[in-house]
Each structure stands twice: as structure tokens, then as C-alpha cells.
Amino acid sequence: MSPPRTFPITQDWTHFDPVAYLDEYYGDLGPENLALLEFMAETYELLPKGGTLLDFGGGPTLYPLISAANRVDEIHFADYLEANLEEVRRWILCDPTAFDWNPFIRKAIELESGQICSEESVDQRAAELRQLITRLIRCDASKPSPIPELERPYDIVLTNFCAESATDDHDQWRSYMANITSVLKPRGWLVISALKGATQYAVGPHSFPAVDISEHDLRNLLKDMGFEGAKVRVRSVPADRPTRDYKGLMLAVAQKNPNFREGSSE
């Protein structure tokens, strides 16, 4: 077993290299990525059909949107870094140098249908997803209005490994989550994946800060922010590699209570 790599932690996001990030975390369909695809396939099946979905802090990734593609009417994709949006833009424009999401698309369709998926189905789903993404937006979770020029609150907000992977401060994590979920409409659905017990995560030769949270922290936060049925489903998915500085993944879906007011007991 190789020892964990230790790099100095940086808060300078210009060091976040989208290609290095994709290679490190999405280079294969290991247990973590399979659990994520399975979670997304099951979740979108359960949520009401239609509406607009926002992926907040999507980074350079498209995996969580594959199973949403045949369920929602429109997708807005937001990230803090222009470099990440550029990586996604290259995929949308079918640039041959863009990351290859086809193995993820194939697996997602197989998980949805329980059947072997053809090349045509992969191409069709990719084309549908490209059509559905209508906005690429710079966002900032530290701002009370984290999406500039918000058109209307969203029906679904998806956020994966964003708030807890953007700070190492517990209070700041809570405040980022409150800002992110402020763009969700009442009765809207939050779909979230988060690192469990993280201290940092490596991207190429750099490490970025992460806040050490547990299922208990996530469940409490969702309750405090007025989410009902805050069902925090924690899969026993340990980190794929011993070199990872987190214990596993937490996956949750929750609905925003329309009557919730901050400080109320609802």
C-alpha cells in the first residue's frame, strides 16, 4: 500500500486543473463512481418529471447529469472557475480533445434499464444532454446570491462535492450550503453528494481544502435549512484508493419545506 501523498493545501483555485481532476477522480468506473451513477439513476427516477435543474459547482464533470437527461426539461450548469466551464463547453461542442464521458453514459443507461446498452443509445443520450444544457454560468457559493442574473428559482438543485470541498471551515460550509439552496424553489428537490471525513483532496500536484463532515452534520444541516424527509443515505463506499484523504461518500435527497422560516422548529 503506497503512503498518502501530501501536498501543501492551497486556496488558490487557479491551480485547479480540470484535466488533472478528471483523470484523478473520473478516470475509471471504480466503486465510488459506480455508486454515484447508481444513486443518480435511482434518484431521478423518483423525482417529479420536468422542470429546470441547476448543477451547482459541477466542476468539469457531466456524470451526474446523464440520468437527468431524459427526466428534466432544461439544465443550467454552474461552476466557480471559467476553466471548468470551458472543459464542459468543449464536451458540448463535441471537441475531440474533451473528456470521454461515453463509458459513464453507457453504464448509467445500463443501470437505468438493467440491459446492455448499444452505441446508438450512448450517442443519443449524449446528444440529448448536449441539447438540454442551455446555460453555463460562473457561480460563487460564498455570495448570498450565488448565481448572477438568476432567472427563477430552480426545480432541482444538484450539488456534488462542492460546499465541503471549497473550504475547511465548518461555519463557512453551512453558510455556503445555505447560499446554494437559496436558489431552490419551495418544494424543490436538493440532490447532494459530499465527501465524508475529508481533510483535503489532491488535484495534480496541489491539494485543496475540505471540511471534515459526517452523516450527522449533513442531516442536521438539511434539517436546520428546512428540508423535509432529509433522508441522508450513506452508502458504504470507502474511498477508492488508500491515497485519498477522505473516508467515503455521502449521498442525499431532500425536499425544501415551503413553510420553513429560519429559526422556526418546522
Ligand SMILES: C[S@@+](CC[C@H](N)C(=O)[O-])C[C@H]1O[C@@H](n2cnc3c(N)ncnc32)[C@H](O)[C@@H]1O
Ligand atoms: C471537488 S470539485 C467538485 C466538482 C464536481 N461537482 C464533481 O462532482 O466532481 C469542487 C468544485 O467546487 C468549485 N468551487 C470552489 N469554490 C467555489 C465557490 N466559492 N463557489 C462555487 N463553487 C466553488 C470548484 O471550482 C470545483 O469545481
